[in-house]
Amino acid sequence: MLRLLKQYFPIRNIIFYIFEGFVIFGSILLSMAIFASSYFHMFDFLIVLRILLITFICQVCLYYNDLYDFDVSSTLSETSIRLLQSLGITSIALAFIYYIFPLAIVDQKVFILSIVFLLLFIIGWRLLYIQILNKGVFNEHIMILGSGSLALDIFKKIFNTLDCGYTVSIMIPDSKNEKYPIDFPDTVIVRKGIKNLSQIASEMGINKVIVALKEKRESFPMDELIRCRTGGIEVIEGSTFYEMLTGKVLVTQINPSWLVFSDGFRKSRLKTIFKRIEDIILSLIMLVLLSPLLCLVGIFIKFDSKGPVFFSQDRVGLNKKEYRVHKFRSMVENAEKSTGPVWARHNDIRITTAGKIIRKYRIDELPQLWDVLIGNMSLVGPRPERKCFTDKLEKQIPFYSQRFNVKPGVTGWAQVSYTYGATVDDAIEKLNYDLFYIKNMSLTLDVIIILRTIKTVLFGRGAR
Numbered sequence: 001m002l003r004l005l006k007q008y009f010p011i012r013n014i015i016f017y018i019f020e021g022f023v024i025f026g027s028i029l030l031s032m033a034i035f036a037s038s039y040f041h042m043f044d045f046l047i048v049l050r051i052l053l054i055t056f057i058c059q060v061c062l063y064y065n066d067l068y069d070f071d072v073s074s075t076l077s078e079t080s081i082r083l084l085q086s087l088g089i090t091s092i093a094l095a096f097i098y099y100i101f102p103l104a105i106v107d108q109k110v111f112i113l114s115i116v117f118l119l120l121f122i123i124g125w126r127l128l129y130i131q132i133l134n135k136g137v138f139n140e141h142i143m144i145l146g147s148g149s150l151a152l153d154i155f156k157k158i159f160n161t162l163d164c165g166y167t168v169s170i171m172i173p174d175s176k177n178e179k180y181p182i183d184f185p186d187t188v189i190v191r192k193g194i195k196n197l198s199q200i201a202s203e204m205g206i207n208k209v210i211v212a213l214k215e216k217r218e219s220f221p222m223d224e225l226i227r228c229r230t231g232g233i234e235v236i237e238g239s240t241f242y243e244m245l246t247g248k249v250l251v252t253q254i255n256p257s258w259l260v261f262s263d264g265f266r267k268s269r270l271k272t273i274f275k276r277i278e279d280i281i282l283s284l285i286m287l288v289l290l291s292p293l294l295c296l297v298g299i300f301i302k303f304d305s306k307g308p309v310f311f312s313q314d315r316v317g318l319n320k321k322e323y324r325v326h327k328f329r330s331m332v333e334n335a336e337k338s339t340g341p342v343w344a345r346h347n348d349i350r351i352t353t354a355g356k357i358i359r360k361y362r363i364d365e366l367p368q369l370w371d372v373l374i375g376n377m378s379l380v381g382p383r384p385e386r387k388c389f390t391d392k393l394e395k396q397i398p399f400y401s402q403r404f405n406v407k408p409g410v411t412g413w414a415q416v417s418y419t420y421g422a423t424v425d426d427a428i429e430k431l432n433y434d435l436f437y438i439k440n441m442s443l444t445l446d447v448i449i450i451l452r453t454i455k456t457v458l459f460g461r462g463a464r
Helices: 011-035 045-063 076-100 109-137 149-160 196-202 223-229 238-246 258-261 269-289 291-304 355-358 369-372 385-397 400-405 413-417 424-440 443-459
Strands: 001-006 007-009 141-145 166-172 208-211 236-239 309-315 323-328 378-380 410-413
Touching: 011 045, 011 109, 045 076, 045 443, 076 208, 141 149, 149 166, 166 196, 196 223, 208 223, 208 238, 223 236, 236 355, 258 413, 269 291, 269 369, 269 378, 269 443, 291 323, 291 355, 309 385, 323 369, 323 378, 369 410, 378 443, 385 424, 400 424, 410 443, 413 424, 413 443, 424 443
Parallel strands: 141 166, 141 208, 208 236, 378 410
Antiparallel strands: 001 007, 309 323
16 A cells, blocks of 8 residues: 555555556557657657647546546446546647647647547446456555454455455454354355464455454453564554545544544644635635636625625634534525524525526635635634534544544535435544544645545535
8 A cells, every 4th residue: 555645545546647647648659659650759748748638638637537536437338428427538638728728739639539549448448447456466464453343444445445456364353252244255255263363364365454343451462463463464553454445434433542542633833824825825716716706606695685795603623612604505595594504405495596506506605705804714624613513522422522633614525535424323434534634734635636626616516
């Protein structure tokens, strides 16, 4: 596994992204060689730059059309449709770039042939790769110790994720008499007892032993795990492995000692200063560039329904200090007069016509850029909630108060990883992601979240 931007990725997946870049580059290069052989020079620097531009734009479009999410694009029909859409968007984007920079233009025949080659080569390459994923070729084989909810969550996540990079080979329950509540596929060996654990792991080609035992004091197999560790087999605590695997922390499974001794939660004055500079520069640029849109949205809201354009409300921020958050009004005036404070629901009748549109594409959140500029919020962080909600959630959810150790954000890891939530269970799941962000926060992770936010906004996902 490769750690990149505070997340762990199977090295095989990184190789896939790089290799597909070579497939795209090679398709365009081959087209140029066929149609422009008289003046074509493989090492012409300008030609290389033109091909790199097309490759970059194409891979960005593939990413934003979920073609690197194999849970979405795992079939031939779905891959073909999304690939056609991506190539269409690539063509539009390149047409715009060519209009501004004519020097980057490639011959029309070359471009059309490149599209044909890309369809053939990318689909063929992806079908081959999906077969590799389905057969688990090059997967790391792991053993899971434990039969509680954490052990089962890890197994289910691996089993249901096509490209996670792991295969569960052995499951061992907490005790010999305990049975698993689910049936495992034939490829998984359920073994009772931990005797000769190191020897079995070596014989089975186990790369990692995941320790997700419910009780760890009297029955903890310390000697066997030491033999595994000194024998070159990696031993990982279950909650830590789950964090690596999913990009979130299970707040209902971890204990205070895990938070105390785990890696992360590093803060420094320099990091805080850089994050503040990032917030000021980006929020100011976005406010200036989006000012025409902000004016149009304000006019739309004013003509659509009675009431003010903006909506202000107290929210809980850094160190539990309350502040006024600003949004475009997306509901009828005095929406909570009869209901009191409640979360927005699916098909909420309080939402106006204009509100449905601006909420879908998160446009209602844009005035919060002002809150970022004046320092009450950050561009990236946990989403702020009202005190009436946070007081209740603190009593019901373990470690909920830890989200107040950083500034709330306009967007966050939870927002790009999970859909809108309006229940306590949703709040727990969002905290799982928020705690991962707080634990691993960095400027590079912020950039990833902002890029994923753009993807979420463009496709209007997860709003209510």
